[in-house]
Amino acid sequence: YRLLMHSFDDQAYAYQLEGDLLDAFQDTRAIEKYSHAANLYLKTNKLREAAAIYRDLISMDPREILYIQRLIEIYN
Numbered sequence: 001y002r003l004l005m006h007s008f009d010d011q012a013y014a015y016q017l018e019g020d021l022l023d024a025f026q027d028t029r030a031i032e033k034y035s036h037a038a039n040l041y042l043k044t045n046k047l048r049e050a051a052a053i054y055r056d057l058i059s060m061d062p063r064e065i066l067y068i069q070r071l072i073e074i075y076n
Contacts, residue, residue, distance in 0.1 A: 011040055012037045012038075012040035012044065012046065012049065013037070014037075015033050015034075015036045015037035015040065016033070016034065016037040016049075016053065019031075019033035019034040019053075023060075030060070031057065031060055031061060034053050034056060034057050034060075035057060035067075037053055038053040038054055038057065038070070041053065042070075042074075047074050050070075050074055051071060051074045051075070054067050054070050054071040054074065055071065058071065
Protein backbone atom coordinates (compact mmCIF):
# COMPACT_ATOMS: atom_id res chain seq x y z
CA TYR A 1 0.00 0.00 0.00
CA ARG A 2 2.74 2.46 0.91
CA LEU A 3 4.31 2.07 -2.51
CA LEU A 4 0.97 2.51 -4.23
CA MET A 5 0.07 5.59 -2.19
CA HIS A 6 3.03 7.50 -3.57
CA SER A 7 2.09 6.68 -7.15
CA PHE A 8 -1.14 8.71 -7.01
CA ASP A 9 -1.41 12.47 -6.97
CA ASP A 10 -4.95 12.24 -5.60
CA GLN A 11 -4.83 11.81 -1.81
CA ALA A 12 -8.52 10.95 -1.65
CA TYR A 13 -8.03 8.11 -4.11
CA ALA A 14 -5.04 6.87 -2.12
CA TYR A 15 -7.15 6.70 1.06
CA GLN A 16 -9.92 5.00 -0.88
CA LEU A 17 -7.43 2.42 -2.12
CA GLU A 18 -6.22 1.84 1.43
CA GLY A 19 -9.81 1.38 2.52
CA ASP A 20 -10.35 -1.11 -0.29
CA LEU A 21 -7.33 -3.11 0.78
CA LEU A 22 -8.32 -3.10 4.44
CA ASP A 23 -11.90 -4.02 3.56
CA ALA A 24 -10.67 -6.96 1.47
CA PHE A 25 -9.10 -8.31 4.66
CA GLN A 26 -12.20 -7.45 6.72
CA ASP A 27 -10.24 -4.92 8.75
CA THR A 28 -12.51 -2.43 10.53
CA ARG A 29 -10.01 0.37 9.88
CA ALA A 30 -11.39 0.44 6.34
CA ILE A 31 -14.27 2.61 7.58
CA GLU A 32 -11.83 5.23 8.86
CA LYS A 33 -9.93 5.32 5.56
CA TYR A 34 -13.12 5.49 3.47
CA SER A 35 -14.44 8.29 5.65
CA HIS A 36 -11.23 10.25 5.23
CA ALA A 37 -11.33 9.71 1.46
CA ALA A 38 -14.95 10.88 1.28
CA ASN A 39 -14.11 14.06 3.19
CA LEU A 40 -11.20 14.78 0.85
CA TYR A 41 -13.44 14.20 -2.17
CA LEU A 42 -15.93 16.69 -0.73
CA LYS A 43 -13.20 19.28 -0.21
CA THR A 44 -12.15 18.95 -3.84
CA ASN A 45 -15.77 19.06 -5.03
CA LYS A 46 -15.71 15.51 -6.43
CA LEU A 47 -19.28 14.82 -5.41
CA ARG A 48 -19.84 11.60 -7.35
CA GLU A 49 -16.83 9.97 -5.76
CA ALA A 50 -17.82 11.20 -2.29
CA ALA A 51 -21.39 9.95 -2.75
CA ALA A 52 -20.18 6.52 -3.85
CA ILE A 53 -18.02 6.19 -0.75
CA TYR A 54 -20.78 7.41 1.57
CA ARG A 55 -23.12 4.78 0.05
CA ASP A 56 -20.49 2.15 0.83
CA LEU A 57 -20.01 3.51 4.34
CA ILE A 58 -23.75 3.37 4.97
CA SER A 59 -23.81 -0.27 3.96
CA MET A 60 -20.84 -0.98 6.23
CA ASP A 61 -22.22 0.95 9.21
CA PRO A 62 -25.94 1.70 8.71
CA ARG A 63 -26.34 3.19 12.20
CA GLU A 64 -23.93 6.06 11.58
CA ILE A 65 -26.20 9.06 10.98
CA LEU A 66 -23.32 11.28 9.79
CA TYR A 67 -22.89 9.20 6.62
CA ILE A 68 -26.59 9.47 5.81
CA GLN A 69 -26.57 13.22 6.45
CA ARG A 70 -23.54 13.76 4.22
CA LEU A 71 -25.08 11.72 1.42
CA ILE A 72 -28.29 13.74 1.62
CA GLU A 73 -26.27 16.99 1.51
CA ILE A 74 -24.45 15.79 -1.59
CA TYR A 75 -27.68 14.87 -3.35
CA ASN A 76 -29.19 18.24 -2.51
